[in-house]
Amino acid sequence: xxxxxxxxxxxxxxxxxxxxxxxxxxxxxxxxxxxxxNIIKRSSILHKGDYLHHQGDPVKSIYIIRSxxxxxxxxxxxxDEQICGFYLPGELIGLDSLHQSxxxxxxxxxxxxxxxxxxxxxxxHLCTQIVELQQTMMKIMSKVISFEEKMLLAACNKKANERxxxxxxxxxxxxxxxxxSSNHLYLPMSRREIGIYLGLSSETISRxxxxxxxxxxxxxxxxxxxxxxxxxxxxxxxxxSKHKIIEHHVA
Amino acid sequence: xxxxxxxxxxxxxxxxxxxxxxxxxxxxxxxxxxxxxNIIKRSSILHKGDYLHHQGDPVKSIYIIRSxxxxxxxxxxxxDEQICGFYLPGELIGLDSLHQSxxxxxxxxxxxxxxxxxxxxxxxHLCTQIVELQQTMMKIMSKVISFEEKMLLAACNKKANERxxxxxxxxxxxxxxxxxSSNHLYLPMSRREIGIYLGLSSETISRxxxxxxxxxxxxxxxxxxxxxxxxxxxxxxxxxSKHKIIEHHVA
DNA sequence: CGCGTCGTTGAAGCCGCTCAATAGATGTGG
DNA sequence: CCACATCTATTGAGCGGCTTCAACGACGCG
Numbered sequence: 001x002x003x004x005x006x007x008x009x010x011x012x013x014x015x016x017x018x019x020x021x022x023x024x025x026x027x028x029x030x031x032x033x034x035x036x037x038n039i040i041k042r043s044s045i046l047h048k049g050d051y052l053h054h055q056g057d058p059v060k061s062i063y064i065i066r067s068x069x070x071x072x073x074x075x076x077x078x079x080d081e082q083i084c085g086f087y088l089p090g091e092l093i094g095l096d097s098l099h100q101s102x103x104x105x106x107x108x109x110x111x112x113x114x115x116x117x118x119x120x121x122x123x124x125h126l127c128t129q130i131v132e133l134q135q136t137m138m139k140i141m142s143k144v145i146s147f148e149e150k151m152l153l154a155a156c157n158k159k160a161n162e163r164x165x166x167x168x169x170x171x172x173x174x175x176x177x178x179x180x181s182s183n184h185l186y187l188p189m190s191r192r193e194i195g196i197y198l199g200l201s202s203e204t205i206s207r208x209x210x211x212x213x214x215x216x217x218x219x220x221x222x223x224x225x226x227x228x229x230x231x232x233x234x235x236x237x238x239x240x241s242k243h244k245i246i247e248h249h250v251a
Numbered sequence: 252x253x254x255x256x257x258x259x260x261x262x263x264x265x266x267x268x269x270x271x272x273x274x275x276x277x278x279x280x281x282x283x284x285x286x287x288x289n290i291i292k293r294s295s296i297l298h299k300g301d302y303l304h305h306q307g308d309p310v311k312s313i314y315i316i317r318s319x320x321x322x323x324x325x326x327x328x329x330x331d332e333q334i335c336g337f338y339l340p341g342e343l344i345g346l347d348s349l350h351q352s353x354x355x356x357x358x359x360x361x362x363x364x365x366x367x368x369x370x371x372x373x374x375x376h377l378c379t380q381i382v383e384l385q386q387t388m389m390k391i392m393s394k395v396i397s398f399e400e401k402m403l404l405a406a407c408n409k410k411a412n413e414r415x416x417x418x419x420x421x422x423x424x425x426x427x428x429x430x431x432s433s434n435h436l437y438l439p440m441s442r443r444e445i446g447i448y449l450g451l452s453s454e455t456i457s458r459x460x461x462x463x464x465x466x467x468x469x470x471x472x473x474x475x476x477x478x479x480x481x482x483x484x485x486x487x488x489x490x491x492s493k494h495k496i497i498e499h500h501v502a
Numbered sequence: 503c504g505c506g507t508c509g510t511t512g513a514a515g516c517c518g519c520t521c522a523a524t525a526g527a528t529g530t531g532g
Numbered sequence: 533c534c535a536c537a538t539c540t541a542t543t544g545a546g547c548g549g550c551t552t553c554a555a556c557g558a559c560g561c562g
Contacts, residue, residue, distance in 0.1 A: 076489050082404045096400055098393035124386055134385055135375055141392040142349035148399035149347055153333045156406045156450030160550070191509065199407030201551055206510055222509070238327050411518065442541065452519055457542055473527070473541070
């Protein structure tokens, strides 16, 4: 099945991939890129509801989304769902699992999704061969840590409308990064999933969307948000009025 | 001043450091460890309220806490404080900043703190020389991403008492990892700071602490929490009754 | 066409925030 | 060493935002 995709038509390479500008290969110089390309397993496909990996599966690869969207989630003991994150084209899945041998979360596709796989058993060696790869991996991971912290701050300290603003701006930035529109945001996930991710109920997500629409900040469609007033959205993102600063001594 | 610390007494090395077992050098074989040791700047000291770095400072090193505690925080536009994280002995500061040239957050010591510095301009080269270092760095960063996700889930989906339970268990695990007691938890930070970190008010932190004390789960002292019933605490940590699971198709 | 899911909207209740007061802890200078 | 000032922690009362429960319309899929 998927071998059809691998071999048919003109050969897909990293350099002619639509995501080249926002993916790892951009940072690898030409002679070494071939080594990298030989390791990558390219263009597997998942349909909506298919799993990239289940909870407990052995960690064997890092995955890079080429198109579509993936949801990472886990069940806690009570049978509740917790969403670790959403993965869009150009983003890496599995960076939170490199230190363990089995996945603590599952990754399921929200729509038809294609991806590349980077086998872990070859990554270490590849990093020593290609210095740029090692540097790029560390920078990407640092960026992810930074992103997670930002979302953590948002989830902790902000009110519902501010959280939703942060979420929309995050989507906008990520879509822009891969060359999509930063104003027309496709939503591969449901209101309920956004709610779980942000720690809010699906009803609250609906209500905030409607509130933003009435304030002419966004236009709401079931699977699409159009940003009409970016600056107002950014104000909401920065705004958070819960805690006051305390000054410390300067070293 | 600090040169006194560097040169006096018997030389402090990574191998005779109290944190050896839970720090990077453990994963580096002996011949190469010397190279690593020559790069590390050892045993700088900060007093309570001193800054490791300010918001906007250039990112030049990764720091490893040897003793004490550091709080990472940033101000948003409204003049409110947001806490990115607390750093305990054996933990690395700056992993969220490797992808940028300037710090977006400040790091201030909550008590007398000693640390080592790992200069970034030498890290890349060192990683190519020492494969274990590169592997260890990636695993540590992966662990941090995983930790951040866990805290994010806690902050998002859990109620106040469950968040506090998660926080205490996180401290317990981290103290245990460096050979401290997992039941007697020293709190270098104030109730207010715990509150900001967890997205709760300081009063709520107080009230939950008192509630746990009445339930004989913990004993509360101003700067010390003693865990009396670990399993009840873990039940609270896992418990979260906000969202129901939806089943997806299996690939 | 009927069913299930998703999204929206309304009403009621509760959790945690805010404000405020007191007690306890800490530090400072006389 | 004590008196005072300052900051932190605790406790109470009232309120607001978000959840929960419920109903309904829209949409997609068999």
